[in-house]
Amino acid sequence: xxxxxxxxxxxxxxxxxxxxxxxxxxxxxxxxxxxxxxxxxxxxxxxxxxxxxxxxxxxxxxxxxxxxxxxxxxxxxxxxxxxxxxxxxxxxxxxxxxxxxxxxxxxxxxxxxxxxxxxxxxxxxxxxxxxxxxxxxxxxxxxxxxxxxxxxxxxxxxxxxxxxxxxxxxxxxx
Numbered sequence: 001x002x003x004x005x006x007x008x009x010x011x012x013x014x015x016x017x018x019x020x021x022x023x024x025x026x027x028x029x030x031x032x033x034x035x036x037x038x039x040x041x042x043x044x045x046x047x048x049x050x051x052x053x054x055x056x057x058x059x060x061x062x063x064x065x066x067x068x069x070x071x072x073x074x075x076x077x078x079x080x081x082x083x084x085x086x087x088x089x090x091x092x093x094x095x096x097x098x099x100x101x102x103x104x105x106x107x108x109x110x111x112x113x114x115x116x117x118x119x120x121x122x123x124x125x126x127x128x129x130x131x132x133x134x135x136x137x138x139x140x141x142x143x144x145x146x147x148x149x150x151x152x153x154x155x156x157x158x159x160x161x162x163x164x165x166x167x168x169x170x171x172x173x174x
Contacts (some may be wrong), residue, residue, distance in 0.1 A: 010086035011046040011155065018050055018169065023058075029172040030058035036165045038158035041099070041125070042090045045156040046081050047167060048148070051139070054169040055146050063173010065146055068136035073125035073160035075133035076167065081153040093159075097131065099124045125160035132157065141173055 018032035032054050036045055047067065055065045067076050079085075103123025104110055137154065140147045148154070156167050 010083035011044045011081050011153075013046055014050055018054065021168070025059070027172065027174055028059040028061075028063070029170075030054055030060075031168060031170045032057075034167045034169065036156065036167060037162075038165055039162045041158060041161055042093060042128075043158040044081070044086055045158075046153050047156050047169075048081075048153045051154050051169055052146050055141050055171045056144065058171035058173075060141050060171045060173040061144050063141045063171065064138050065141055065169060065171040066136055066138045067154055067156075068168045068170065069156060069165065070135070070168070071163075071165055072135075073122055073129055073158075074135075074165060075129050075157045075159060076135060076137050077133040077155050077157065078137055078139070078148070078152050079155060080151045081155065082151075093128055093132065097124050097128045103127070120160065122160045128159040132159070141171065 014034055014036060016035050018034040020030070020032050022029065022031040024030075034047060034050055038045075051065055051067055058065075069076050101124070105123030105126055106121045108115070108119070139154070156165075158165065
């Protein structure tokens with residue numbers, strides 16, 4: 001193999017197994033939590049296989065699976081997991097919403113709401129989340145299969161900084 005050729009991959013795969021939160025047989029419902037430890041901003045995690053696993057374990061034949069992040073500086077989205085595209089996204093979002101500019105959210109002389117003692121300086125991450133996606137996506141399940149397009153993947157994106165995060169996967173239907 002040519003030493004100049006390096007395998008590139010722009011996403012991380014989850015290393016932990018999801019934790020079961022709730023299960024029901026009639027109607028079939030299953031909720032699992034996936035714990036992710038991100039390592040940097042604009043980091044993508046491909047959770048597609050975990051989503052398919054939860055859908056399969058749920059026993060749902062016809063229904064839907066919801067993938068939800070309870071964090072305001074992350075997003076869940078469906079797109080192609082292709083390294084060039086994701087690197088293009090990183091460069092674009094860094095240009096559109098730079099981390100090193102003034103955000104009123106980070107000005108603790110003005111801000112009085114939702115403050116914590118260990119408050120991060122992360123106004124840029126909140127703006128990035130509103131521009132890039134939502135906290136959840138819903139995908140149909142038909143004949144027991146999660147319906148994604150040929151190149152579509154379910155991606156969890158960290159838009160802030162390295163942190164411990166959770167993603168909830170909830171399958172329901174008949």
